Amino acid sequence: MALRHCGQSRTRRSWSGRIILACLSFQAAGIACADEPAKPPASARLQGLQVQPGDEPLKAFEPARPESAQEYSRRAAMALYMKGRIAQEHGRFGDALEAYLAAVEKDPLAIAAYKGALPILLQRQEIEKARKLTLSAAEKDPEGYELVMAMAAVFARQDQLHEGIQLLQSALKLPNLKPHSLEDLYLRRDLGLYYRLQGNYQKSAEEYKIVFDAVTDPALDPEVRKKLLSDPGQTFDEFGDVFLKSEQPELALKAFGEASKHREAKPGLHSFNLATVFRQTGKPQQALEELQHYFDAQMQTRGRAAYELLRDLLVELKKQDELLPRLEAMHKQDEHNDVLRYFLADETLAANNVPRASDLYTNGRENISDPRALVGMFSVYRQQRQAEKLLTVMTKAFSTVPRADEQAALQQMAPDVRELATRFEKEIKAFEEDEEAFSAVTKYARTLEEGDEPKLEFLQAYLLGKLATENNHTEDAIHFYKYAISMRNDPPAQLYTELAGQLIDTQHYKEAAELLNEAINHTSTGLQREKWRLLYLLSYAQAFQGxxxxxxxxxxxxxxxQPNVSALHQQEAWILYHARRWDEALALYEQVINNYSGDKEVATKCRFHISNIYVEKGDMPRGEQILEDILTEDPDNVQANNDLGYLYADQGKNLERAETMIRKALQQEPENYAYLDSLGWVLYKQGKYEQALEQMEKATTLKHGDDSTIVEHLADCLEKVGRHDEAVAAWQRALKNEESKTPPSDRVLKSLKGKLMIENKTASPEKATAPK
Structure with missing residues (x-):
């Protein structure tokens, strides 16, 4: 009988069924060692073999037609893919990546090879290469669009929504993508989601409308609809919410109507949705009536949003005095509704009824653990100056409530969690700014350190140290961080890096270097594993000391x-850049770009520094051109818009365009002190001195806003509006700040001394005058 290939798959996606064949193809793919002795083909070794007595001798299988070049490439690609899998299993990720990419080159339809290569590229921070490979997979095979969506999701999880959006937009432009295909609608659904998380409801609504129109079209394939709407009620609700926020109430009403078809058992939800529509269309009384239907059903699905809507409607109807009585009545009827109870507690506390609020938060319990109660009692104990209870509640709250100090992270939280995190952040800030309460807690905490058996817990010491850094209480920060470090034989590197970062930020460079050297020389296994990060920070402390x-x-x-970490090579260039050794820094930045050519983010960061180097060297046109090139590639690049706008303003040219660019940057980062300075400077150059002064004053009040150039700009504005004495004081402050740098900028020193009319380099700024 003839030996045949049993169960061999004919589809190119089924790799597992071809493993044996792939293994026999290693030599064909160029994987076998060159000096390996030649062996007879497997078929020749089996020729004539009898498996059992009486069986026909085995004969080699001869295909009816010869193998095509395409089939040969597929076999070779499978062999390379298997080589990559083996290398990856043994931790040889570089070899694995090389094999996967070679497999893709042999067979561009080998989706499994793309799937193997992408995680390695992402881990190596070769983002641009991963992006191109993903789009290439999608262009070759519809299954590749799954990789596009997966990579966009990775960006979203890393708070890089902009990159995820750009990837999906690029995929939607691929020529093989058919409009209203499953892949097209999947991409648009995800794109709408990321725009929503970004807070761009107009763009989100545009994408959601395409999907909404498609899934409500009876002509759509039912299987496609089913895949897109795994939870129809929730999906249509999300569409309706976005349509409402983009001021399209009629479209929102249609979406909510579709949602209600899938929630016949919960009519209260539809009433809530109608209430939101009526409110936006200026019908608060009808909205209130519909909202009452939701409350009558004793539903909690919409969380705090329903009670917040009630509060807002009563304010619009000038019936705000009814809020607490209504909430109390509902609470009496629905005592097990915790969402209602905590909202009532928050509003009661806002009305300064602390005893009633405390009763609602604690609900008769001595030991509270619910995050909503912890945040509420954190505020109560702060106001009451109860240091012991405040420290206890604060520690618990930090363990359960997410910090929300970044807008991107906030947008991705569930609404109720986002509201709680935002409120917690406000309470933390209030605590940090409440000198009496903060001092009471730190004083009490120090008493817990006393005695043979100290009672201050590690987490408490760490939190107090961290809050002290956020509030620039450097002495407290050093004390509590070092106490936390002393409590661990193997202290986390995070303790050292956070405290060192604070010391560097507050210009305690010597203390930062001493702390980091202590960590670097520590025998802890964990710290030795993180030694490269500690050295990286140490280089900052050393550079700032000259x-x-x-x-x-x-x-x-x-x-x-860590030879492959690009940040370390960028840092070497920055050290020389900081030392104003422009030519050496320029050469290193260009070297980093060449060595990490596949990483667009690394290249862009280096190009910003290169642009500034050319500006410092007096080659303004070249510095501008680099920024213009970045904007050609990415018109929405925030830093490029600001930096080029500032360069235009500084030269007094293209001022209208410069202002537009800088305002575009500020839309994304409204609290960026450098961008506020840029806006102030372009307004100054346009002769709008009062408006310029407003921006400069805001910039100088923010963290790091005391930069000598920004303070100099503030002084220039003050001089123009006739506040001469304040201008002189600001110029003096700017000069003092610049002289403290190692090294200072000769250009900035010359400018400031010229304005202060300091002829002698050793003259004291305090004795300087300036012309009126």
Missing amino acids: QTEAAVESIHEAQKL
Whole structure:
């Protein structure tokens, strides 16, 4: 009988069924060693073999037609894919990536090879290469669109929504994508989601409308509809919410109507949705009536949003005095509704009825654990100055409530969690700014350190140290961080890096270097594993002290420990940049770009520094061109819009365009002190001195806003509006700040001394005058 290939798959996606065949193809794919002795083909070795007595001898299978070049490429690609899998299993990720990419080159339809390569590229931070490979997979095969969506989801989880959006937009432009196909609608659904998380409801609504129109079209394939609407009620609700927020109430009403078809058992939800529509269309009384139907059903599905809507409607109807009585009545009827109870507690506390609010938060319990109660009692105990209870509640709250100090992270939280995190952040800020309460807690915490058996817990010491850094209480920060460090034989590197970051931020460079050297020389396994990060931070502390060679030595040591981390090579260039050794820094930045050519983010960061180097060297056109090139590639790049706008303003040219660009950057980062300075400067150059002064004053009040150039700009504005004495004081402050730098900028020093009419370099700024 003839030996045949049993169960061999004919589809190109089924790799597992071809493993044996792939293994026999290693030599054909160029994988076998060159000096391996030649062996007879497997078929020749089996020729004539009898498996059992009486069986026909085995004969080699001869295909009816010869193997095509395409089939040969597929076999070779499978062999390379298997080589990559084996290398990956043994931790040889570089070899694995090389094999996967070779498989893709052999067979561009080998989706499994793309799937193997992408995680490795992402881990190596070769983002641009991963992006191109993903789009290439989608262009070759519809299954590749799954990779596009997966990679966009990775960006979203890393708070890089902009990159995820750009990837999906690129995929939607691919020529093989058919409009209203399953892949097209999937991409648009995800794109709408990411725009929603970004807070861009107009763009989100545009994408959601395409999907909504498609899934409500009876002509759509039912299987496609089913895949897109795994939870129809929730999906249509989300569409309706976005349509409402983009001020399209009629479209929202249609979406909510579709949602209600899938929730016949919960008519109260439809009443809530109608209430939101009526409110936006200026019908608060009808909205209130519909909302009452939702409350009558004793539903909790919409969480705090329903009670917040009630509050807002009563304000619009000028019936705000009815809020607490209504909430109390509903609470009496529905005592097990915790959402209602905590909302009532919050509103009661806002009305300064602390005893009633405390009763609602604690609900008769001595030991509370619910995050909503913890945040509420955090505020109560702060106002009452109860240091012991405040420390206890604060520790619990930090363990359960997410911090919400970044807008991107906030947008991705569920609404009730987002509201709680936002409120917690406000309470933390209030605590940090409440000197009496903060001092009471730190004083009480220090008493817990006393005695043979200290009672201050590790987490408590860490939290107090962290809050002290956020509030620039450097002495407290050092004390509590070091106490936390002393409590661990193997202290986390995070304790050292956070405290060192604070010391560097507050210009305690010597203390930061001493702390980091302590960590670097520690015998802890964990700290030794993180030694390269500690050296990276140490290089900053050294560079800011003017110890350029020591900083370079530290970063070289870090590079030896982690040779493939691009940030370490960028840091070496930055050290020379900070030392104003422009030519050396320029060469290193260009080297980093060449070595990490596949990483667009790394290249862009380096290009910003290169642009500034050319500006410092007096080659303004070249510095501008680099920024213009970045904007050609990415017109929405925030930093490029600001930096180029500032360069235009500084030269007094293209002022209207410069203002537009800078305002575009500020839309994304409204609290960025440098961008506020740029806006102030372009307004100054346009002769709008009062408006310019407003921006400069805001910039100088923010963290790091005391930069000498920004303070100089503030002084220039003050002089123009006739506040001469304040201008002189600001110029003096700017000069003092610049002279404290190592090294200072000769250009900035010359400008400031010229304005203060300081002829003698050793003259005291305090004795300087300026012309009126």
